Amino acid sequence: MHEMSLVQGLLGQLQQLAAEHNKSKVLTVSMEIGPFSGVVIDSFEFGFGILAKEISLTKDARLIIESPPASYRCCGCGKQIEEEQRPESCPHCSETLFSPEGSDDLILLRVEME
Amino acid sequence: MCDACGCDLKPAHSHDSKVVEVHQSLLAANTAMAAKNRKHFDTMGAVVINMISSPGSGKTTLLEKTIETLGGDIRIGVIEGDIETDRDAERIRAKGVPVVQLTTGGACHLDAAQIHKGIHLLEKEKGGTEIDLLFIENVGNLVCPATFDLGEHHRMVLISVPEGPDKPAKYPKAFHSSQLFVITKIDILPYFDFPVEEATAEALQLNPELQVMALSATSGEGFEQWLDYLRKLCN
Ligand SMILES: Nc1nc2c(ncn2[C@@H]2O[C@H](COP(=O)(O)OP(=O)(O)OP(=O)(O)O)[C@@H](O)[C@H]2O)c(=O)[nH]1
Ligand SMILES: [Mg+2]
Ligand SMILES: [Zn+2]
Ligand SMILES: [Zn+2]
Numbered sequence: 001m002h003e004m005s006l007v008q009g010l011l012g013q014l015q016q017l018a019a020e021h022n023k024s025k026v027l028t029v030s031m032e033i034g035p036f037s038g039v040v041i042d043s044f045e046f047g048f049g050i051l052a053k054e055i056s057l058t059k060d061a062r063l064i065i066e067s068p069p070a071s072y073r074c075c076g077c078g079k080q081i082e083e084e085q086r087p088e089s090c091p092h093c094s095e096t097l098f099s100p101e102g103s104d105d106l107i108l109l110r111v112e113m114e
Numbered sequence: 115m116c117d118a119c120g121c122d123l124k125p126a127h128s129h130d131s132k133v134v135e136v137h138q139s140l141l142a143a144n145t146a147m148a149a150k151n152r153k154h155f156d157t158m159g160a161v162v163i164n165m166i167s168s169p170g171s172g173k174t175t176l177l178e179k180t181i182e183t184l185g186g187d188i189r190i191g192v193i194e195g196d197i198e199t200d201r202d203a204e205r206i207r208a209k210g211v212p213v214v215q216l217t218t219g220g221a222c223h224l225d226a227a228q229i230h231k232g233i234h235l236l237e238k239e240k241g242g243t244e245i246d247l248l249f250i251e252n253v254g255n256l257v258c259p260a261t262f263d264l265g266e267h268h269r270m271v272l273i274s275v276p277e278g279p280d281k282p283a284k285y286p287k288a289f290h291s292s293q294l295f296v297i298t299k300i301d302i303l304p305y306f307d308f309p310v311e312e313a314t315a316e317a318l319q320l321n322p323e324l325q326v327m328a329l330s331a332t333s334g335e336g337f338e339q340w341l342d343y344l345r346k347l348c349n
Contacts, residue, residue: 002223002261002262005221005223006140009140009143013140017134021134031140036286036290038257038260039261086320096319097318099321100290100320104291105139105141106139107137107138108138109137111134112133114130
């Protein structure tokens with residue numbers, strides 16, 4: 001459950017941002033979680049639900065998560081294939097090797113505070 | 115009821131809210147520290163390998179055997195990561211190389227800040243400043259350690275024969291982010307259904323650039339290939 005420690009890092013960052021902007025309440029937190037980040041979105045939301053409630057700054061905050069799709073580049077013909085799951089074989093050339101493409105990062109996009 | 119306007123909407127609306135665009139990775143602090151570590155390793159002249167696997171797949175045993183056979187030619191050091199206890203570090207210390215034990219106190223992975231501390235602890239150990247090849251044995255866990263760059267130069271993922279050949283498909287991140295995949299404990303292949311070729315093909319489908327080898331630390335089978343790999347890294 002490294003999602004918990006990532007949520008802790010996020011809450012720390014929110015506290016810093018609130019202090020910088022002189023705000024006392026976080027309304028919404030928008031995140032982008034890449035398809036190859038190794039982070040389970042459900043677990044991240046679960047962790048946020050628990051930990052955010054412990055701090056008055058974030059106790060009513062709403063978490064919005066965007067998850068961009070994964071895509072795969074065929075090692076045979078080089079075409080890009082957009083699929084959630086790794087394809088069995090390339091629809092263009094029947095190659096079975098693919099390089100995964102897509103973000104492996106977790107990005108804090110924006111925060112709404114008051 | 116909202117204090118400012120008396121409306122019934124609670125609490126997700128506001129009268130004085132501000133949207134701050136951040137666009138920063140949650141891993142930014144870790145990544146920055148990892149870059150520092152990497153610079154530190156380069157200054158030391160050490161090649162660093164981060165070992166990721168499930169508990170008990172044979173990381174410490176592989177290190178013991180590697181030190182026994184290679185320790186005369188290459189100066190090896192080890193940073194051990196475990197949730198509790200210094201048992202693995204004791205096993206490595208018994209082989210006579212500099213070692214540091216980091217205990218995470220519950221956390222399921224090592225992060226770059228812990229490794230930074232580890233480097234400085236290592237420097238206090240005898241021989242700890244003269245290391246050619248430094249292994250970081252991560253906490254036994256095939257999921258979480260994969261997300262955290264420690265500043266290593268190479269990352270390896272290990273699967274032991276009893277764990278079964280379906281691990282690459284089930285734990286893709288560890289395989290995406292590694293350069294080397296080692297199948298361990300092949301001396302017990304006769305007792306398990308572990309088609310090495312299938313597991314290899316599946317790992318390559320996830321990451322076509324992965325180098326794959328299979329070995330046993332107890333029988334020594336496949337060990338020459340592993341030692342050659344390490345010798346090449348240290349050249
Ligand atoms: N048959 C066989 N057993 C092995 C081999 N390598 C390790 N083992 C056994 O597997 C068990 C676990 O080995 P360790 O080296 O402690 O595994 P580890 O990955 O360091 O374990 P953690 O640090 O707890 O995650 C021990 O009982 C070893 O003796 C091998 O090549 N063949
Ligand atoms: Mg161990
Ligand atoms: Zn975890
Ligand atoms: Zn193709």
